[in-house]
Amino acid sequence: MGAEPHLMDHTFYLTMSYAATALAIMAEVVALRIRRARARRNIEEERDLETQD
């Protein structure tokens, strides 16, 4: 009986640690995809401009 509140307290600290790690990794993956998409878009835009010229 005494172990349950103890476990509940630790659940908060474990959740905050693992959730923050998962969020940090997901944020990095999203940032990577956005940056790559922007780089490819810039290349295509420059190529289109040159084709118009």
Place this chain on the structure above:
Amino acid sequence: MNFYYFSSPSSFYRLAGAMAPYFFAAAIVTGIAGMYAGFVVAPTDAQQGEVYRVIFIHVPAAWMSMLIYFVMACYGGICLTFNTRLAAMMARALAPTGAMFTFVALWTGAFWGRPTWGTYWVWDARLTSELVLLFLYLGFIALANAFEDPRRGDRAAALLALIGLVNLPIIYFSVQWWNTLHQGSSVSFKGTSMHVAMLWSMLLMAICFWMYAIGAALVRVRTIILERERRTQWVRNLT
């Protein structure tokens, strides 16, 4: 096999693209195995209870924060010595992932510290030097992007990375040099005092983070190559 072939951005772009998915796949497999071992196989700690399971991400993240910085500084050194473009790009590609792992190490350390030490933060030598490492990463990223000419940014940031190397032995030996609240190493080349299931969980998560870091750096360096080489014919032929 001529390794100089892969020092060319166009050759490395293809090699990195071929390798990155394998590293991400290895990260997922070892991550699942590490989580299973950490939450199902590893027993509850007699003194700390369940909260000790934070170490399965805290310790590997702290290891990666130092290892990535060391590799980044090595690339910085190669950039300054041989003036190679790819080394500078690799250093830039590693910095955000290193900063992310340093943040994770500090954050998870705080959430482990609160129930065990009674505080989220203390100006302890280990914690403070790890915070300095985060500032070094952020400084590197800011300095690398502060110049209009990216090659000048590369050189300035590489110099900062090399100077910042002095912080790594301070982080590692801080628990021996000073009387810190942070405990000493539980794992060393001489052995460990940990339960074998706990050790394996931590090692699997370390491999997971390592694989992820390599995969993320390879994907990012491909983007940097695209940004820098966008006016070359081989890049235009890609899209």
